[in-house]
Amino acid sequence: MRRACLAVAALGFALAAGAETKPREIPEDYRMAVSTASLRGIAMFLHDASTARASDELMARKVFERDPRLEGWITDAYPDRNLVEVSFVGSDDGKPAVLYRVQVPVGDAELKFEALKPSVPLTESQQARWTARQLAAAELNKRKDLCASQYNSVVISPDPAPDGLIHVYMLAATTEPGVVVAGGHYRYDYSPDGKILESERAFTKSCFNIEAPDPKKGKPVAFMVTHLLDPTPTEIHVFLSRLHGQSIYVMTDAGNWLVAGPEISFLEPGEKK
Secondary structure (H helix, E strand, O other), X not given: OEEEOOHHHHXXXXXXXXXXXXXXXXXXXXXXXHHHHHHHXXXXXXXXXXXXXXXXXXXXXXXXXXXXXXXXXXXXXXXXXXXXXXXXXXXXXXXXXXXXEEEEEOOOOOOEEXXXXXXXXXXXXXXXXXXXXXXXXXXXXXXXXXXOXXXXXXXXXXXXXXXXXXXXXXXXXXXXXXXXXXOXXXXXXXXXXXXXXXXXXXXXXXXEEEOOOOHHHOOOOEEEEEOOOOOOOOHHHHHHHHHHOOEEEEEEOOXXXXXXXOEEEXXXXXXXX
């Protein structure tokens, strides 16, 4: 795996370029892609963070140790209630069903845990997303270019930028504190019933991590990546920015961009070829 140590260079870039460069108007051709990346990237973070909190709750209750039926989870966001509901799914009488449910409020409020007895059948929407998630996991296992031994899945519901497909994100993960896994993330796009793989994509051409900074030098305010596959930043850049609490300078053929959580700014156009 190729690793990149960019903290010092990125900080210098942030001070030299970002601090003095006023954002430009985003070109019309890129506005839809930028809006979609922002909406989906923040939704990805919300669902992923909620799943992590819910999993910690089950771990504290030793559910994973005691219940071998568990196979995974499905998440549903409820903006009107300001929470994400994480449904832990497993086999019951040979069919997938919700065995445990955790309501995760946005913020630090207390979680609500439920052990469902009897189990609850998946809704039609959950069944479609569960099917897509399982099929995407099988597709991921076929790949020869994985960048991590552990992958986390995210299936956004509702999709904040709906296009009629179910999007399953497979995100490369690490247990190393402070390390940013910048490469090795994938998306699988399924039909509304979750059964047909319509398309798939990688978000980078290679694996690379950004090493944790030297704690003696403090935390960098930003890091920098070159992105070759799209003219604009993607939802992965937004997700990583929010996950690590740092801005990301993204260099594409179209120009230089700044991603700060959900905010994507266009700094300057690239050189015409």
